[in-house]
Amino acid sequence: MTFLKLHYLQHVPFEGLGSIASWAKTRRAQISRTRLFADEALPSADEIDLLVVMGGPMGVYDERDCPWLVREKEFLKQAIDTGTPVLGICLGAQLIADVLGARVYPNDQKEIGWFPIQGVQAPGKIGSLLARAGKVFHWHGDTFDLPAGATHLAKSHACKNQAFSVGDQILALQFHLETTPNAARALIDNCGHEIVDAPYIQPPREILTDQREFERINILMAECLDLLLPNKKSDH
Numbered sequence: 485m486t487f488l489k490l491h492y493l494q495h496v497p498f499e500g501l502g503s504i505a506s507w508a509k510t511r512r513a514q515i516s517r518t519r520l521f522a523d524e525a526l527p528s529a530d531e532i533d534l535l536v537v538m539g540g541p542m543g544v545y546d547e548r549d550c551p552w553l554v555r556e557k558e559f560l561k562q563a564i565d566t567g568t569p570v571l572g573i574c575l576g577a578q579l580i581a582d583v584l585g586a587r588v589y590p591n592d593q594k595e596i597g598w599f600p601i602q603g604v605q606a607p608g609k610i611g612s613l614l615a616r617a618g619k620v621f622h623w624h625g626d627t628f629d630l631p632a633g634a635t636h637l638a639k640s641h642a643c644k645n646q647a648f649s650v651g652d653q654i655l656a657l658q659f660h661l662e663t664t665p666n667a668a669r670a671l672i673d674n675c676g677h678e679i680v681d682a683p684y685i686q687p688p689r690e691i692l693t694d695q696r697e698f699e700r701i702n703i704l705m706a707e708c709l710d711l712l713l714p715n716k717k718s719d720h
């Protein structure tokens with residue numbers, strides 16, 4: 485009996501797996517993590533089946549304040565080089581872009597709250613999935629250029645590059661499909677100072693919207709994970 489080994493990289497205590505944990509439970513996955521903010525050790529890249537790189541309020545360029553970013557980038561490159569499937573979310577997506585040689589920089593507008601993304605007629609099932617995603621949950625100020633060889637998957641009115649893939653191995657999402665109501669409250673509690681009057685920033689009462697919106701994006705997250713990690717990787 486083989487179990488999926490999912491490892492995730494956590495940058496702050498208040499940003500965990502969210503709904504990905506439920507998806508992993510249905511896969512009977514073995515979940516492990518590295519809390520980089522606590523200076524925990526990283527595993528061997530070839531010992532995991534899926535790497536998930538979570539979000540965080542820091543930037544990929546904040547190596548002076550977050551020196552662990554240096555070894556995280558080295559580990560992420562090793563995981564990519566060994567062919568490990570990788571999902572990057574928000575900061576995680578920016579780290580993937582950085583490791584693959586693309587520029588990461590402040591976007592013209594911050595996006596915080598529920599705003600629609602648009603597909604860009606990208607081929608493949610994930611491209612089709614994101615093209616019909618509609619409103620998704622955002623909390624980011626930085627953005628990235630597309631790495632060489634990447635497929636552009638989605639954009640929004642405020643941010644040109646919202647998602648990309650590299651082959652069948654890498655999926656980078658600027659937005660959050662894994663966010664649950666509790667996770668959104670944690671973001672508001674810890675990063676609420678970023679909620680200011682701006683075109684693409686919503687107040688907490690709008691962020692904590694209908695429970696069904698969170699359930700809808702969590703289903704999209706599961707569908708993306710299923711496409712990133714086909715059934716042959718599951719327990720059998």
